[in-house]
Amino acid sequence: MTEEIRSKYQAVIGLEVHAQMLTKSKAYSSDVNEFGDAPNTNVSVITLGHPGTLPKMNKRTIEFAIRMGIACESDITEFQSFDRKNYFYPDLPKGYQITQDRTPICENGRIFIKDDNGNEKAIKITRIHMEEDAGKSIHDVDVHDTLVDLNRAGIPLIEIVSEPDLRSSQEAYNYVTEVRKLVRYLEICDGNMEESSLRCDANISVMLKGAKEYGRRVEVKNMNSIRNVQKAIEYEIERHIELIEKGEIIAQETRSFDALKGTTISMRSKEAANDYRFFPEPDLLPLTVDQKQIDAIKAEMPALPRDLFIKYTKELGLSEYDAYNITDSKEIALFYEDIVSCTSNHKAAANWLMGDIKSYLNHKGKEITDFPISAKTIGELIAIIDEGKISSTVASQKVFPALIEDASKSPISIAESMNLIQDSNEDSIMTYIDEVIAKNPSEVERYKNGEKQLTGFFMGQLMRVSKGKADPKAANQLMRSALDKL
Ligand code: ADP
Numbered sequence: 001m002t003e004e005i006r007s008k009y010q011a012v013i014g015l016e017v018h019a020q021m022l023t024k025s026k027a028y029s030s031d032v033n034e035f036g037d038a039p040n041t042n043v044s045v046i047t048l049g050h051p052g053t054l055p056k057m058n059k060r061t062i063e064f065a066i067r068m069g070i071a072c073e074s075d076i077t078e079f080q081s082f083d084r085k086n087y088f089y090p091d092l093p094k095g096y097q098i099t100q101d102r103t104p105i106c107e108n109g110r111i112f113i114k115d116d117n118g119n120e121k122a123i124k125i126t127r128i129h130m131e132e133d134a135g136k137s138i139h140d141v142d143v144h145d146t147l148v149d150l151n152r153a154g155i156p157l158i159e160i161v162s163e164p165d166l167r168s169s170q171e172a173y174n175y176v177t178e179v180r181k182l183v184r185y186l187e188i189c190d191g192n193m194e195e196s197s198l199r200c201d202a203n204i205s206v207m208l209k210g211a212k213e214y215g216r217r218v219e220v221k222n223m224n225s226i227r228n229v230q231k232a233i234e235y236e237i238e239r240h241i242e243l244i245e246k247g248e249i250i251a252q253e254t255r256s257f258d259a260l261k262g263t264t265i266s267m268r269s270k271e272a273a274n275d276y277r278f279f280p281e282p283d284l285l286p287l288t289v290d291q292k293q294i295d296a297i298k299a300e301m302p303a304l305p306r307d308l309f310i311k312y313t314k315e316l317g318l319s320e321y322d323a324y325n326i327t328d329s330k331e332i333a334l335f336y337e338d339i340v341s342c343t344s345n346h347k348a349a350a351n352w353l354m355g356d357i358k359s360y361l362n363h364k365g366k367e368i369t370d371f372p373i374s375a376k377t378i379g380e381l382i383a384i385i386d387e388g389k390i391s392s393t394v395a396s397q398k399v400f401p402a403l404i405e406d407a408s409k410s411p412i413s414i415a416e417s418m419n420l421i422q423d424s425n426e427d428s429i430m431t432y433i434d435e436v437i438a439k440n441p442s443e444v445e446r447y448k449n450g451e452k453q454l455t456g457f458f459m460g461q462l463m464r465v466s467k468g469k470a471d472p473k474a475a476n477q478l479m480r481s482a483l484d485k486l
């Protein structure tokens with residue numbers, strides 16, 4: 001497609017994200033909520049919807065949903081009830097899902113993302129409601145039959161529905177990244193898209209730029225990574241534009257993403273869509289949430305990535321780049337918080353974390369939670385560099401690896417025992433300078449004749465004779481004045 005045609009159109013995207021809650025038990029029963037257990041082991045008569053059994057609401061799910069609502073600055077609904085969404089499917093033993101059709105737990109929220117120009121943009125959140133997951137139909141294990149695992153049936157979900165505020169596949173990518181970051185910070189969902197604990201349906205339409213009305217939308221499902229959400233949307237945008245350019249009409253339908261081909265295929269048209277026959281769930285009491293409960297949950301909430309980002313850029317003087325990278329993961333941000341509680345050199349703390357520490361973790365395939373050196377020790381390491389006792393190069397190349405080997409030692413004791421303490425004593429530096437000058441008469445002559453760039457050469461020599469221990473800052477000044485006096 002030519003850039004000229006493409007640029008006539010504006011994409012409009014709204015996302016529905018399902019997040020599995022990290023509760024111990026299921027949404028309406030005491031069955032264990034655990035990924036990867038042997039199939040059909042966490043399945044009681046309640047999950048199976050046997051006649052005479054009654055669901056009971058899991059309190060933790062409500063708390064988790066409210067956490068997300070608070071994080072999205074939503075209104076929390078005071079009086080809530082539950083509804084049945086009826087449909088027949090082999091992995092839905094009850095024949096319906098218990099959901100919140102009429103009274104979602106949260107409404108009118110917003111999530112901040114970066115737009116395509118790198119500016120902050122608020123994406124409105126229409127609603128967040130609680131519901132339960134269906135079981136899993138497995139098509140690729142047995143050649144003849146579809147297998148059903150009901151362990152997943154009844155696992156609590158929240159569904160986060162955005163307004164159609166997103167304008168490109170990149171914005172959609174950024175949005176899902178933010179949602180995943182939020183649920184992870186809030187510790188309500190592990191955010192793992194490969195294991196489907198976080199799933200995203202994308203609604204996509206295109207319209208001519210400047211048009212007043214949105215185009216006909218298509219819903220795409222089955223993307224198992226954020227990158228695939230972006231790819232599916234990109235594919236759909238182009239497909240829509242091509243159809244419109246040919247004068248064809250977009251069919252309102254649900255499509256499935258094929259990750260191998262990078263394309264989407266039609267699953268069902270909206271005309272043939274299920275009529276879910278929602279009706280009030282008669283077996284669950286309505287739920288009331290009062291301000292006191294909301295305040296109690298708010299009081300327990302961790303700092304959120306956006307708050308930390310603002311703190312790091314506005315108060316600690318970090319660049320947006322550093323602040324974004326540090327707040328990308330809650331564990332990294334918590335470690336950073338620990339380091340800066342031990343040092344006032346916030347920039348050095350960021351550099352150590354995103355530099356030597358991150359590369360060590362990447363190299364070893366470890367998480368920050370497995371990092372052997374304590375934040376306090378990193379603070380001490382930064383301090384002895386700032387005091388001029390060791391250079392940053394020596395700290396990175398010698399002391400840091402030694403600390404990895406034995407994290408119980410202090411940086412200063414390592415620097416001392418490895419004989420790394422920097423010499424900033426003027427007299428001893430002058431001795432090195434005299435030696436360098438005496439050993440290199442021809443370079444001295446050239447320097448005197450105006451080749452000032454030889455300072456670098458002399459500094460190199462000085463580092464050699466001092467075995468890297470001369471404090472480079474002090475040595476540099478002394479060297480220049482010594483040479484200029486000749
Ligand atoms: P449904 O119940 O059919 O899924 P909703 O009204 O709940 O319909 O909308 C679902 C999603 O579709 C929302 O995320 C919304 O932002 C998005 N959406 C609605 N209209 C459009 C449109 N014209 N283009 C893209 N997305 C849209």
Ligand code: MG
Nearest residue numbers: 016201203219
């Ligand atoms: Mg939908």
